[in-house]
Amino acid sequence: MQFKDIVGQEAVKQRLVNTVNENRVSHAQLFLGPEGSGSLALAVAYAQFLSCENKQPDDSCGECSSCRKYQKLMHPDLHFSYPFFAKHKDDTALTFIEQWREAFTTNPYLSLDAWRGYLEAENKQANINIAECHQIIKKLSFKPFESVYKILILWLPEYLDKEGNALLKIIEEPQPNTLFILVAQNQDQILNTILSRTQLIKIPCLTYEEIKQHLLTGHNQTEDAAAEIAYLSNGNLTEALTMLQQDNKGYHNLFVQWLRLCFGNKGLEVLTFVDQFAKMGRENQKNFLRYGISFIRECCLLMAGAGNLVHLPAKELETAQKMTQVLSIDKAQYISDELEKAHYHVERNANPKILFLDVSLQIIKILNLKTIPQGSQYIPN
Numbered sequence: 001m002q003f004k005d006i007v008g009q010e011a012v013k014q015r016l017v018n019t020v021n022e023n024r025v026s027h028a029q030l031f032l033g034p035e036g037s038g039s040l041a042l043a044v045a046y047a048q049f050l051s052c053e054n055k056q057p058d059d060s061c062g063e064c065s066s067c068r069k070y071q072k073l074m075h076p077d078l079h080f081s082y083p084f085f086a087k088h089k090d091d092t093a094l095t096f097i098e099q100w101r102e103a104f105t106t107n108p109y110l111s112l113d114a115w116r117g118y119l120e121a122e123n124k125q126a127n128i129n130i131a132e133c134h135q136i137i138k139k140l141s142f143k144p145f146e147s148v149y150k151i152l153i154l155w156l157p158e159y160l161d162k163e164g165n166a167l168l169k170i171i172e173e174p175q176p177n178t179l180f181i182l183v184a185q186n187q188d189q190i191l192n193t194i195l196s197r198t199q200l201i202k203i204p205c206l207t208y209e210e211i212k213q214h215l216l217t218g219h220n221q222t223e224d225a226a227a228e229i230a231y232l233s234n235g236n237l238t239e240a241l242t243m244l245q246q247d248n249k250g251y252h253n254l255f256v257q258w259l260r261l262c263f264g265n266k267g268l269e270v271l272t273f274v275d276q277f278a279k280m281g282r283e284n285q286k287n288f289l290r291y292g293i294s295f296i297r298e299c300c301l302l303m304a305g306a307g308n309l310v311h312l313p314a315k316e317l318e319t320a321q322k323m324t325q326v327l328s329i330d331k332a333q334y335i336s337d338e339l340e341k342a343h344y345h346v347e348r349n350a351n352p353k354i355l356f357l358d359v360s361l362q363i364i365k366i367l368n369l370k371t372i373p374q375g376s377q378y379i380p381n
């Protein structure tokens, strides 16, 4: 992975290159950026740059023996750790290294959900277990074999249990020329003890323009399609790439039908829908909810008289205009909050049947209220 292959993030790249050129590489760093910002790709490109035998002014060469091994993630001084689902108690990240190489080389903007797919552990909780912590300590106790640096990239330290404290000593006093790069999304879910021992590198989400350009030049999208996906992805390239592959029309019809049933308070039919949602699988459920959130946002724009900002295809726009006749901005906001909450819970393995039933009931309640009292907390949870 070279810096030049990563979308945007010019300031971060420059900062990372400078640490090497100015010889002030910190031995424990935390790359903190939201999903789809490219933080994992940046960590790998940084590690490759550090180890390159023929460094260019602002990137690795991509051709030396080290770079060639790095491109395949097969350098003996490059190690990875990541959440996984242990089938046996002795399983460590190494057990899944083949899947990891495939996942990252296929898409360096990997999401945890996509990674779960590789592990065939869709609905199971992945984590970084104590066996893996011990493995990390063991791996890092050796001197580098070929490079100046031995580098461990730990993806999603949020999934380290308390056992992560086993790593403190090695983070604080590593072997010479050993680097720890943690790549995280949520600062407040990381063990404080680890946080306080690392240097923080903040990675912002991408801009609308950066994503749009990438879709135009890297994925042959039309101007309209690129603009629409860039807009809906909200600075998350992982999300934009997923959207490229999916057919939003299916979600659109399903979502609108669901709202109609809720509006008509058709209990039995809603239950049939809930069953259908439950069978969709988590990835699909999340995409569906995201679609719903974006669609409601577009409805709000229409109601607020900002139709010129709406990026929906003609048919969906027509439905959105009809929707605005039964919605108010308040109601739309409540529905959107419910969908956001549901998305959060799907990610955390909530029972899909109970979850979608609950959301449906909330939406029935909201849609059938005459008005929502201003500033009230009427809608529970």
Ligand SMILES: [Zn+2]
Binding pocket: 051, 052, 053, 054, 055, 060, 061, 062, 063, 064, 065, 066, 067
């Ligand atoms: Zn090189």
